[in-house]
Amino acid sequence: MTAPGTGTPLDDPETLRKRALAALLTARERTALLTSCVEDPELTAQHSPLMSPLVWDLAHIGNQEELWLLRTVAGRDAMRPDIDGLYDAFEHPRAERPSLPLLPPAEARSYAAEVRGRALDILESTAFQGTGAPLTEAGFAFGMIAQHEQQHDETMLITHQLRTGPVALTAPDPLPAPAFTGPAEVLVPGGPFTMGTSTEPWALDNERPAHARLVPPFFIDTTPVTNEAYQAFIADGGYTDRRWWAPEGWSHIRAHSIEAPQFWYRDGGQWLRRRFGATEVVPPDEPVLHVSWYEADAYARWAGRRLPSEAEWEKAARHDPETGRSTRYPWGDADPTPEHANLGQRHLRPAPAGSYPAGQSPLGVRQLIGDVWEWTSSDLLPYPGFSAFPYREYSEVFFGSEHKVLRGGSFAVDPVACRGTFRNWDYPVRRQIFSGFRTARDAGPDSA
Ligand SMILES: [Fe+2]
Numbered sequence: 001m002t003a004p005g006t007g008t009p010l011d012d013p014e015t016l017r018k019r020a021l022a023a024l025l026t027a028r029e030r031t032a033l034l035t036s037c038v039e040d041p042e043l044t045a046q047h048s049p050l051m052s053p054l055v056w057d058l059a060h061i062g063n064q065e066e067l068w069l070l071r072t073v074a075g076r077d078a079m080r081p082d083i084d085g086l087y088d089a090f091e092h093p094r095a096e097r098p099s100l101p102l103l104p105p106a107e108a109r110s111y112a113a114e115v116r117g118r119a120l121d122i123l124e125s126t127a128f129q130g131t132g133a134p135l136t137e138a139g140f141a142f143g144m145i146a147q148h149e150q151q152h153d154e155t156m157l158i159t160h161q162l163r164t165g166p167v168a169l170t171a172p173d174p175l176p177a178p179a180f181t182g183p184a185e186v187l188v189p190g191g192p193f194t195m196g197t198s199t200e201p202w203a204l205d206n207e208r209p210a211h212a213r214l215v216p217p218f219f220i221d222t223t224p225v226t227n228e229a230y231q232a233f234i235a236d237g238g239y240t241d242r243r244w245w246a247p248e249g250w251s252h253i254r255a256h257s258i259e260a261p262q263f264w265y266r267d268g269g270q271w272l273r274r275r276f277g278a279t280e281v282v283p284p285d286e287p288v289l290h291v292s293w294y295e296a297d298a299y300a301r302w303a304g305r306r307l308p309s310e311a312e313w314e315k316a317a318r319h320d321p322e323t324g325r326s327t328r329y330p331w332g333d334a335d336p337t338p339e340h341a342n343l344g345q346r347h348l349r350p351a352p353a354g355s356y357p358a359g360q361s362p363l364g365v366r367q368l369i370g371d372v373w374e375w376t377s378s379d380l381l382p383y384p385g386f387s388a389f390p391y392r393e394y395s396e397v398f399f400g401s402e403h404k405v406l407r408g409g410s411f412a413v414d415p416v417a418c419r420g421t422f423r424n425w426d427y428p429v430r431r432q433i434f435s436g437f438r439t440a441r442d443a444g445p446d447s448a
Pocket of ligand 1: 060064089148152
């Protein structure tokens with residue numbers, strides 16, 4: 001199969017093999033950067049009860065790669081059966097991980113490197129087509145492992161954001177953008193669209209299968225909500241007015257004395273924030289970052305709006321009203337380039353709202369992909385026809401009303417782990433993640 005209209009050969013085995021190799025190498029380069037920018041004691045320390053020590057992530061990346069590529073795909077024996085339990089995310093919650101007898105940094109590095117060396121040999125010799133093995137068809141297992149490493153790289157970047165003291169990570173800022181002067185919202189016409197995917201080779205189980213979803217007409221913000229707009233909510237007493245808050249959100253902000261996004265603090269008349277160890281004035285034109293689902297939900301209610309549902313978000317991002325087809329990304333089927341979106345930790349912050357005109361959807365919605373994860377109103381639920389693959393713990397155990405869905409990826413997400421169908425989730429109180437949002441509202445049938 002070729003993605004329609006683009007010539008992207010999504011099923012040519014040799015192209016996929018090259019992609020898998022590139023994705024694994026890119027991920028490892030980033031892992032090395034994130035674990036070499038601090039001294040060893042910083043790798044073994046726990047910087048927040050919400051996070052693992054960085055050295056846990058490092059060996060866990062190697063352990064998952066060993067489990068899936070070496071043992072499951074290639075049938076090899078366990079290299080270190082003694083450490084499997086330590087790096088099983090379900091056996092040990094994050095808060096408990098620093099007290100485990102973890103591999104010290106040098107050993108964790110060499111273990112991950114040894115696994116990688118063997119995995120690359122297996123990559124070369126594994127058939128990608130017609131094997132009857134779903135795990136290796138189209139190189140899925142290799143794509144899954146590259147995504148897994150990149151997801152932990154994003155987690156490690158969050159750990160760096162939570163650390164106190166200087167952070168030796170640098171990246172150029174996104175280019176300044178002229179103030180966005182387009183319409184504040186866009187009408188997405190009502191009707192069915194195709195949600196999820198059955199053709200994206202490395203899509204994870206929760207993104208599957210493709211299915212028709214009827215979505216009534218709605219308006220959605222053209223850009224994510226900015227710091228400036230969010231500051232107006234704060235200035236209007238948003239955090240002290242119970243009317244805007246879901247009851248659990250209200251209890252949570254009262255109990256934890258929350259009065260602004262995480263990492264913000266007031267200095268006289270202005271808001272400052274701590275970002276990767278440095279302090280700066282909160283930039284007014286950037287999408288707001290580090291807000292919880294409750295904060296996003298309260299802002300939307302204050303603004304006389306609401307969060308988009310997950311289906312609305314995906315329709316805004318993928319539905320092309322001209323052809324009636326759902327594309328892989330808002331701009332079409334082509335893989336992301338730096339002109340389309342702020343992805344892959346090229347920058348250490350979101351780009352100003354209204355950036356990336358080349359990445360906009362056919363209806364003109366911008367920055368759906370990259371910059372900030374966007375909270376939706378939806379709980380994480382399986383699509384009709386869902387089947388867990390290759391293991392229940394990837395998504396199935398998280399289904400239910402405890403987790404809210406985030407879409408679109410942040411500046412810290414690599415393109416391999418980001419597409420129009422990709423689903424992320426977290427507890428509604430969480431905000432150490434690179435989370436922002438945009439708002440929506442119903443449109444009457446007359447506006448369709
Ligand atoms: Fe993991």
